[in-house]
Amino acid sequence: MSLTHAPAGAVRQGSLRELNLALVLGRIAMADRPPSRADLATATGLTRATVSAVVEDLLAGRLVSESDPAPRSGAGRPARGLVLADQGPAGLGLEVNVDYLAVCVVDLAGQVRHRTVHRADLRPVAPADALARLVEMAGAAREDAARRGLTLVGAALAVPGLVDDAGLVRLAPNLGWRDVPVPALLAEHPPMIEQVPGIPALTVDNEANLAALGELHSLPPGPSSFLHISGEVGIGAGIVLDGALFRGVRGWSGEIGHLPVHPEGRPCRCGGQGCLEQYAGQEAIVAAAGLARAELPADTATARLAELAEAGDADALRALHDAGTALGVAVAGVVNLLDLDTVVLGGGYAALAPWLCPPVLAEIGARVLTAAWSPVTVRPSTLGAEAAAVGAAGSVVRRIVAQPAGWLARAG
Amino acid sequence: MSLTHAPAGAVRQGSLRELNLALVLGRIAMADRPPSRADLATATGLTRATVSAVVEDLLAGRLVSESDPAPRSGAGRPARGLVLADQGPAGLGLEVNVDYLAVCVVDLAGQVRHRTVHRADLRPVAPADALARLVEMAGAAREDAARRGLTLVGAALAVPGLVDDAGLVRLAPNLGWRDVPVPALLAEHPPMIEQVPGIPALTVDNEANLAALGELHSLPPGPSSFLHISGEVGIGAGIVLDGALFRGVRGWSGEIGHLPVHPEGRPCRCGGQGCLEQYAGQEAIVAAAGLARAELPADTATARLAELAEAGDADALRALHDAGTALGVAVAGVVNLLDLDTVVLGGGYAALAPWLCPPVLAEIGARVLTAAWSPVTVRPSTLGAEAAAVGAAGSVVRRIVAQPAGWLARAG
DNA sequence: TCTATTTGTTCAGCGATTGAATTATTTGCC
DNA sequence: GGCAAATAATTCAATCGCTGAACAAATAGA
Structure with missing residues (x-):
C-alpha cells in the first residue's frame, strides 16, 4: 500500500522544522549536483523563504556547506551550490x-x-x-x-x-x-x-x-530496491526496499542460503535438505571444482577459482555453472515473490560474477513470470571487501x- | 532501516493539521475500546487542547461519532468515547x-x-x-x-x-x-x-x-506482518509488512506459486520446472486424490476433498499431506527470507487447513533456522469466500x- | 453538601511557514 | 559602457496551528 507513512508520534510545532530539515538535507544528499536554495524550493515545494531559513540552520550546524556555483547558462544572479559537509x-x-x-x-x-x-x-x-x-x-x-x-x-x-x-x-x-x-x-x-x-x-x-x-550507498542516490547476495561460507541476502533495509519481523530476514533448491538433496547443517548453501556456498563450489577445501583460506580460494575459470579449466567452469544454476533457482523464487528488478552479487560472489551471472540469468528467464515484461538485472557488487x-x-x-x-x- | 519515514513532500503549515488528523483518526481506528479525548492525548503525545480541536474537525466531517461513555471506575467527569462513524x-x-x-x-x-x-x-x-x-x-x-x-x-x-x-x-x-x-x-x-x-x-x-x-482487516487492529497464501487454481501470496501490503517494484510481488519445490520435477506452464503450483495447486491436489479434474467446479471439489479427508479416505489424506509438504518447503523458504511470524492459509486452502497445517509446520520446523527461538504460526483465514x-x-x-x-x- | 478527581474547553502566546516586496548579482543587448 | 531583463536570496508582516495554563463540567466518595 505504501501510503504516505506519517511520522509515528505526535506532530508538534517543532516537528515541522525537524521534518523540513530532514526533507531539505535529504534532497541535498540525493542530488546529483549541488542544488541551489531555489532548486531545493522547487524540488520540495517549500517556499524559498523557508528553504533559506532551513539551510541557514544546516549551515550553522555544519551539516552542509556552500560550494562553487554550479555552472548555468542564461542571465541572473548565480546560485550558490549546497553540498553535504565534509566536516x-x-x-x-x-x-x-x-x-x-x-x-x-x-x-x-x-x-x-x-x-x-x-x-x-x-x-x-x-x-x-x-x-x-x-x-x-x-x-x-x-x-x-x-x-x-x-x-x-x-x-x-x-x-x-x-x-x-x-x-x-x-x-x-x-x-x-x-x-x-x-x-x-x-x-x-x-x-x-x-x-x-x-x-x-x-x-x-x-x-x-x-x-x-x-x-545502496555506492549507487546513484535515491530510493531503489534490490537483492544483495553475499556469497561467503554461508549465503546471506540483504533485501533493500525503496532505499531502506528490510529486516523482517524480528530482524532475521535474508536467510537465502537455506532456500531449498534440491528438496531431496544433500542434508544441510540447518536440518533441512538440499539447501542452496550446499550447492552454491563457497565451500561447495571450491570442492566441486576439485580444490581441496582446507588448502586455502576463503578469499584466496575464490581468487584461485577465478584464475582457473579465466584459464578455461573445465572443472572450475562446470562448478561455477552448477553453482550459478542453483543460485538462479533460488533467486528466481525470490524475484517471483518480491518482484525485484535488480540482483547484486556481493562478497565472494563479486569476483566470480562473470561466470555466475549467465546461469543465474538463464534460470530467471525460465522461471520468472514477469521477466518478459520487465527484465531483471544481475550484476556484481561495486564494493570490495569489508563492504x-x-x-x-x-x-x-x-x-x-x-x-x-x-x-x-x-x-x- | 525503517527510519521514521517522513512525509514524502513538503511539510507546510497545513500539513501539520493533516498529519495530526490522520494520527488521531488512526488511533481511534486501532483502539480496542472507544477512547476519550484524554486517552488520545496521552496516546499520541498531543495536548488535550489540540486533540479537542482535531476531534472537532473529525466530528464535523462525520468521520467519527461520540459513543456512550466507556465505563470507568473512580471519580471524575465521565469521558465521551469516540468511535469511527457508521455513516x-x-x-x-x-x-x-x-x-x-x-x-x-x-x-x-x-x-x-x-x-x-x-x-x-x-x-x-x-x-x-x-x-x-x-x-x-x-x-x-x-x-x-x-x-x-x-x-x-x-x-x-x-x-x-x-x-x-x-x-x-x-x-x-x-x-x-x-x-x-x-x-x-x-x-x-x-x-x-x-x-x-x-x-x-x-x-x-x-x-x-x-x-x-x-x-489484515479481520485481525485485531494495529500493524502486523504475515504471509497470506491463496490456494486456488494458481497459488498467490499477499505479503503484509507492518500493516501495509508489499507490492514489489512494479506491483507484481507474491508469485509464490512458481517457487521451485522440485527443480527437476514436473514442467510448469510458466516455463520452469517443479513449481509449487504443480504440487499444491488445487488441480494437482484433486488429481492426486483421485478425483477427476473436470468432474466438479473448483469450490465443490475442495469441499468434496475435505469430506473425504474427514471420512479418513487414504488417497485424499495422502494427497493433502504431499501438497502440505510441498507448500511447507516453499513457505519455509519465504520465512527464512523474510522472517515472518505468521502464515495464513486462505482461499481454497482455508477449508483444507486442518490437513495442510501439520506438514507445513513440520517443514518449517525442519528448515527454518530461527524457528527454535521464534515460533511460526500457521492458521486458516478467518474470512470466507470473496475475501x-x-x-x-x-x-x-x-x-x-x-x-x-x-x-x-x-x-x- | 463538599472535596477530590478527571474530562473537556477557552484563550493568550509563540514558533514556523507563507507570499509579496526588496535587495543582490549576473547576462545580454543597444 | 550603460541599462534592462533575469535569476537568486533575504526581509517582514500576516496567518495557521500547537502549547500550556487556567477554567468549566461532571461524577464518586466522604
Missing part, C-alpha cells in the same frame, strides 16, 4: 568477520575517510577479546577522524550471524559465537562515539544486511541525514 | 473471478455493509461485458449504501492475475484475460463513486494481494483513515 558528524563502521576485523569512518557525503583492517583468524579468539581489539582500532579511527574535523556520532557493528533487536548475537556459526551480548561487552570500554539525541550509540546487525546497505563495515558506517550516516535535528540540537 | 465515507470493493462477480461496501469501521455475489462462469465472457455487469451491481450497491448514509469515495477491483501500476491487467490466465485496460473500460460507464481529493477513484490489484488485506472483494473495499477505507484531510476538505 561535522560521521559514522563509525565496525566489522567482525571470520578472518579479519575492520573499522572505517564514513562522512555525511558517504565518503570513506578512514579504514583499518586487521587480518587474523578470529575463530579461536573469545568474543570479548575480539571486541576489545576492535575498540582499540576504533579509538585510533576516532583520533584520525577528529584531525579531519569529523565527530563520530554513532557506531554500527557487522557480524556474520543472527542478531536480535537488542544487539544480542544469537548465533554466528562460522565465527563460533553463540548468545554474545555485544552491547554489554562494549559498554565495559570507554565510549567510542559522542552521543547525540536520536542517533543510537551502537547498533549490531547481520553482515549481509549491512553489505547490502553499503551497496559490511562501510555499510555499517553508512547506516549511521543515513540516520543523521534522516534525522538532522538531534545533531543540530547538540551542536548549536 | 459517512465508505469503500467499494469489486471482484472478478473465474466463477463469480462480487461487490461489497465496507464502512470506516471495517464492517461489511453490503454484499452482492453473482455466480457465473466468466471465462467465456468478454472483459468489457464482465465489467459492465460489475458496474451494474456497483450501482445497486451505491444506492443501498446511500440509504444507509454511506458515500462511496473510492473503488478497488480484485482480479486473479498480474496487474501493473496503471491498472492494466497484463495476464489473468485462469480468466483468459490478456492486456485488459480496466480503467479505460470502466471510464465508459458513469462513475461509481464520488471523487475525493487524495483517494484514487479506482485501483486494480491482484486478488491474492487484496485477500491478504482483507485478512478479495472485502479486502479491496477495505483498502479504500484504509486510505481514508490514513488521509482524512481529503474527505474533510470536500465534505466541510
Whole structure:
C-alpha cells in the first residue's frame, strides 16, 4: 500500500522544522549536483523563504556547506551550490568477520575517510577479546577522524550471524559465537562515539544486511530496491526496499542460503535438505571444482577459482555453472515473490560474477513470470571487501541525514 | 532501516493539521475500546487542547461519532468515547473471478455493509461485458449504501492475475484475460463513486494481494506482518509488512506459486520446472486424490476433498499431506527470507487447513533456522469466500483513515 | 453538601511557514 | 559602457496551528 507513512508520534510545532530539515538535507544528499536554495524550493515545494531559513540552520550546524556555483547558462544572479559537509558528524563502521576485523569512518557525503583492517583468524579468539581489539582500532579511527574535523556520532557493528533487536548475537556459526551480548561487552570500554539525541550509540546487525546497505550507498542516490547476495561460507541476502533495509519481523530476514533448491538433496547443517548453501556456498563450489577445501583460506580460494575459470579449466567452469544454476533457482523464487528488478552479487560472489551471472540469468528467464515484461538485472557488487563495515558506517550516516535535528540540537 | 519515514513532500503549515488528523483518526481506528479525548492525548503525545480541536474537525466531517461513555471506575467527569462513524465515507470493493462477480461496501469501521455475489462462469465472457455487469451491481450497491448514509469515495477491483501500476491487467490466465485496460473500460460507464481529493477513484490489484488485506482487516487492529497464501487454481501470496501490503517494484510481488519445490520435477506452464503450483495447486491436489479434474467446479471439489479427508479416505489424506509438504518447503523458504511470524492459509486452502497445517509446520520446523527461538504460526483465514472483494473495499477505507484531510476538505 | 478527581474547553502566546516586496548579482543587448 | 531583463536570496508582516495554563463540567466518595 505504501501510503504516505506519517511520522509515528505526535506532530508538534517543532516537528515541522525537524521534518523540513530532514526533507531539505535529504534532497541535498540525493542530488546529483549541488542544488541551489531555489532548486531545493522547487524540488520540495517549500517556499524559498523557508528553504533559506532551513539551510541557514544546516549551515550553522555544519551539516552542509556552500560550494562553487554550479555552472548555468542564461542571465541572473548565480546560485550558490549546497553540498553535504565534509566536516561535522560521521559514522563509525565496525566489522567482525571470520578472518579479519575492520573499522572505517564514513562522512555525511558517504565518503570513506578512514579504514583499518586487521587480518587474523578470529575463530579461536573469545568474543570479548575480539571486541576489545576492535575498540582499540576504533579509538585510533576516532583520533584520525577528529584531525579531519569529523565527530563520530554513532557506531554500527557487522557480524556474520543472527542478531536480535537488542544487539544480542544469537548465533554466528562460522565465527563460533553463540548468545554474545555485544552491547554489554562494549559498554565495559570507554565510549567510542559522542552521543547525540536520536542517533543510537551502537547498533549490531547481520553482515549481509549491512553489505547490502553499503551497496545502496555506492549507487546513484535515491530510493531503489534490490537483492544483495553475499556469497561467503554461508549465503546471506540483504533485501533493500525503496532505499531502506528490510529486516523482517524480528530482524532475521535474508536467510537465502537455506532456500531449498534440491528438496531431496544433500542434508544441510540447518536440518533441512538440499539447501542452496550446499550447492552454491563457497565451500561447495571450491570442492566441486576439485580444490581441496582446507588448502586455502576463503578469499584466496575464490581468487584461485577465478584464475582457473579465466584459464578455461573445465572443472572450475562446470562448478561455477552448477553453482550459478542453483543460485538462479533460488533467486528466481525470490524475484517471483518480491518482484525485484535488480540482483547484486556481493562478497565472494563479486569476483566470480562473470561466470555466475549467465546461469543465474538463464534460470530467471525460465522461471520468472514477469521477466518478459520487465527484465531483471544481475550484476556484481561495486564494493570490495569489508563492504559490511562501510555499510555499517553508512547506516549511521543515513540516520543523521534522516534525522538532522538531534545533531543540530547538540551542536548549536 | 525503517527510519521514521517522513512525509514524502513538503511539510507546510497545513500539513501539520493533516498529519495530526490522520494520527488521531488512526488511533481511534486501532483502539480496542472507544477512547476519550484524554486517552488520545496521552496516546499520541498531543495536548488535550489540540486533540479537542482535531476531534472537532473529525466530528464535523462525520468521520467519527461520540459513543456512550466507556465505563470507568473512580471519580471524575465521565469521558465521551469516540468511535469511527457508521455513516459517512465508505469503500467499494469489486471482484472478478473465474466463477463469480462480487461487490461489497465496507464502512470506516471495517464492517461489511453490503454484499452482492453473482455466480457465473466468466471465462467465456468478454472483459468489457464482465465489467459492465460489475458496474451494474456497483450501482445497486451505491444506492443501498446511500440509504444507509454511506458515500462511496473510492473503488478497488480484485482480479486473479498480474496487474501493473496503471491498472492494466497484463495476464489473468485462469480468466483468459490478456492486456485488459480496466480503467479505460470502466471510464465508459458513469462513475461509481464520488471523487475525493487524495483517494484514487479506482485501483486494480491482484486478488491474492487484496485477500491478504482483507485478512489484515479481520485481525485485531494495529500493524502486523504475515504471509497470506491463496490456494486456488494458481497459488498467490499477499505479503503484509507492518500493516501495509508489499507490492514489489512494479506491483507484481507474491508469485509464490512458481517457487521451485522440485527443480527437476514436473514442467510448469510458466516455463520452469517443479513449481509449487504443480504440487499444491488445487488441480494437482484433486488429481492426486483421485478425483477427476473436470468432474466438479473448483469450490465443490475442495469441499468434496475435505469430506473425504474427514471420512479418513487414504488417497485424499495422502494427497493433502504431499501438497502440505510441498507448500511447507516453499513457505519455509519465504520465512527464512523474510522472517515472518505468521502464515495464513486462505482461499481454497482455508477449508483444507486442518490437513495442510501439520506438514507445513513440520517443514518449517525442519528448515527454518530461527524457528527454535521464534515460533511460526500457521492458521486458516478467518474470512470466507470473496475475501478479495472485502479486502479491496477495505483498502479504500484504509486510505481514508490514513488521509482524512481529503474527505474533510470536500465534505466541510 | 463538599472535596477530590478527571474530562473537556477557552484563550493568550509563540514558533514556523507563507507570499509579496526588496535587495543582490549576473547576462545580454543597444 | 550603460541599462534592462533575469535569476537568486533575504526581509517582514500576516496567518495557521500547537502549547500550556487556567477554567468549566461532571461524577464518586466522604
